[in-house]
Amino acid sequence: MRDTTLLRTIIATQDTIVTGVEFDEHGVVADVRPSWKIARCGDCQRKCPVYDARQRTWRHLDLGGMVCRIRYSIRRVSCRSCGVKVEAVPWAEGGSRFTRPFELHTTYLAQHNDKTTVTKLMRIAWVTVGKIIQRVVRRQRGDVDRLDNLRVIGVDEISYRRHHEYITVVVDHERGVVVWAAKGKSADVLKQFFEALGPERCAKIESVTIDMSAAYIKAVTEAAPEATIIFDRFHVQKLANEAVDEVRRDEVREAEPEDKKALKNTRWSLLKNPWNLTDLEDKKLADLPKVNERIYRGYVLKEVLVAIFECTSMFIAGRKFDEWQAWASRSRLKPFVKLAKTVRKHRDGILEYVRERLNNGRVEGLNGKTRTITRRSYGFHSASALIAMIFLCCGGIHAHPAHVSPLVTH
Numbered sequence: 001m002r003d004t005t006l007l008r009t010i011i012a013t014q015d016t017i018v019t020g021v022e023f024d025e026h027g028v029v030a031d032v033r034p035s036w037k038i039a040r041c042g043d044c045q046r047k048c049p050v051y052d053a054r055q056r057t058w059r060h061l062d063l064g065g066m067v068c069r070i071r072y073s074i075r076r077v078s079c080r081s082c083g084v085k086v087e088a089v090p091w092a093e094g095g096s097r098f099t100r101p102f103e104l105h106t107t108y109l110a111q112h113n114d115k116t117t118v119t120k121l122m123r124i125a126w127v128t129v130g131k132i133i134q135r136v137v138r139r140q141r142g143d144v145d146r147l148d149n150l151r152v153i154g155v156d157e158i159s160y161r162r163h164h165e166y167i168t169v170v171v172d173h174e175r176g177v178v179v180w181a182a183k184g185k186s187a188d189v190l191k192q193f194f195e196a197l198g199p200e201r202c203a204k205i206e207s208v209t210i211d212m213s214a215a216y217i218k219a220v221t222e223a224a225p226e227a228t229i230i231f232d233r234f235h236v237q238k239l240a241n242e243a244v245d246e247v248r249r250d251e252v253r254e255a256e257p258e259d260k261k262a263l264k265n266t267r268w269s270l271l272k273n274p275w276n277l278t279d280l281e282d283k284k285l286a287d288l289p290k291v292n293e294r295i296y297r298g299y300v301l302k303e304v305l306v307a308i309f310e311c312t313s314m315f316i317a318g319r320k321f322d323e324w325q326a327w328a329s330r331s332r333l334k335p336f337v338k339l340a341k342t343v344r345k346h347r348d349g350i351l352e353y354v355r356e357r358l359n360n361g362r363v364e365g366l367n368g369k370t371r372t373i374t375r376r377s378y379g380f381h382s383a384s385a386l387i388a389m390i391f392l393c394c395g396g397i398h399a400h401p402a403h404v405s406p407l408v409t410h
Helices: 003-011 100-112 115-122 126-142 187-202 214-223 233-254 257-263 267-271 279-291 293-309 314-329 334-345 347-356 361-376 383-394
Strands: 016-023 027-034 050-063 066-079 083-086 152-160 165-172 177-183 207-210 228-231
Touching: 003 016, 027 050, 050 100, 100 115, 100 126, 100 383, 115 126, 126 383, 152 361, 165 187, 165 361, 165 383, 177 187, 177 383, 187 214, 207 214, 214 228, 228 233, 228 347, 233 257, 233 267, 233 293, 233 334, 233 347, 257 279, 267 279, 267 293, 279 293, 293 314, 293 334, 314 334, 314 347, 334 347, 361 383
Parallel strands: 027 066, 152 207, 207 228
Antiparallel strands: 016 027, 050 066, 066 083, 152 165, 165 177
16 A cells, blocks of 8 residues: 555545655644635635645644644635635544544544643644634534524623633523623623514513523513513522521621620531531521521521422412511611512512523533633633633534544555
């Protein structure tokens, strides 16, 4: 078997003919050309006359531990529709200096490994990895419109760059994947999603789970007025937990030294679910009404609110919710008086959870995965790089390592 035939089998790129092979100080260099003779426009794929040519190399997957490059005198064509453009080649995307198998393999590694592992295995810089990921994600997402058939979505923001910058993320609850993301967390940012969706598809949105962000509420009500807004149950419970903790801190600050000792280490007893309490924590809660009645009142308010979410009847939940608001308003606990005003304002959206049983748990789970990706990558300096990584790991894209065709002998 000739060396060119062997290398063509190893490289295994369609419509690519290997014309020569040589070794230099960096590794293997394979001279190639497309299987077609007439150059094609890199944008519209139309056959065009050649304008000029210049030699270029592309990085391919390593061969036997040696760096492998593909070399070709790439032509510029004079396209009557697009102007002067670089011709299309079968082994790489336009504007890339890496072959498609190399990019696929890099993407697979980035999806499953940390920054250092990817850069060392592929012998490229992390910035280059980010650009490769953006190209692969753009290619794979271009195969299908992920904004089609959306009925139930969740919206949330995630911070990056030490919580100074934000990205708005939209998740399809039914498929469990991120379908859209953009830099920022304002109403105008979310409006961009609905503009991309279009009026016809906006009308098909049935439910939207969000936190009580005024910006997101405004964007949803303007773009999809028929959609049911469901405020995240766990966001409301978080507000109740913060109210209890604020009452505890205020009371401990003003308590006598003996009472302070009795209230020590009660924070987690107040915030935990009752079935997760240790014996010691359970005893502290049992003694709390005798030690500080105001903290215990806040604890009971928090637990009753949690219990309301477990109701299966909208009528009962609505009645109990109104009773809870009245109780919290006259509790003489400032954090709970404030919380009562907040939940009264968003009453309908909070109670929709009882009917739909939908929350932002899936969105928060994907955001947690994104935070892990961010830490694993030692942070991101640009929103575009982080968004590409989000789509790669949370967008339902299944990256596979590049496989070469086995050498077949007869």
